[in-house]
Amino acid sequence: MSIDWESINASLPFEKNEDEYEQRKALWDGIDVNGNGFLSLAEISKGIRDVIGVDELFDCTPAINRAFHYSKNRTEGGEQGFDYIEFREFRLFLQTLRMFFEFYQAFDSIDEGDDRKINKEEFANNKDAIEKWVGVIEDMDAEFDSIDVNEGGEILFSEFVEWAMAKDLNIEVEEYEEE
Numbered sequence: 001m002s003i004d005w006e007s008i009n010a011s012l013p014f015e016k017n018e019d020e021y022e023q024r025k026a027l028w029d030g031i032d033v034n035g036n037g038f039l040s041l042a043e044i045s046k047g048i049r050d051v052i053g054v055d056e057l058f059d060c061t062p063a064i065n066r067a068f069h070y071s072k073n074r075t076e077g078g079e080q081g082f083d084y085i086e087f088r089e090f091r092l093f094l095q096t097l098r099m100f101f102e103f104y105q106a107f108d109s110i111d112e113g114d115d116r117k118i119n120k121e122e123f124a125n126n127k128d129a130i131e132k133w134v135g136v137i138e139d140m141d142a143e144f145d146s147i148d149v150n151e152g153g154e155i156l157f158s159e160f161v162e163w164a165m166a167k168d169l170n171i172e173v174e175e176y177e178e179e
Helices: 004-010 017-029 043-052 059-070 087-110 120-125 127-134 142-146 156-168 170-176
Strands: 118-120 152-155
Touching: 004 087, 004 127, 017 043, 017 087, 043 059, 059 087, 059 120, 059 156, 087 156, 118 120, 120 127, 120 142, 142 156, 152 156
Parallel strands: none
Antiparallel strands: 118 152
């Protein structure tokens, strides 16, 4: 699937400027339909479908879940604690959703078995693509083992995200260069 990165970027206003703040506020108001000032994961997911309206984002549940759980735990917890996202966390949610969506595109392209896990063979088979995203990897086996934190013999998306963040993985540039 070819991703329209311009559309994805335009739909997730996370920059720190007045225009994108206003866009974020409008999104928030559209998603927080009951006006209680906080959003659950279910409300966020529904909002991505109904308010943000980008099918590729809505269909990427692992990125939504990961961005939600990452963002809700980054502040001291508001009135609702750590189970919800408040507006002050919403910018971070949009930013991490964009980043984790990109990471999922990379992860999914390596996951040849479509089982939402990457084994050593799949990782090794995609050495060229991985090195385009993160730079040279001298020892693919050692790199795989460093990502597989739970030592389950497979890389889970959550493990891939941590590795990709540390490596500053970027596939969007590669997509634009190929056009």
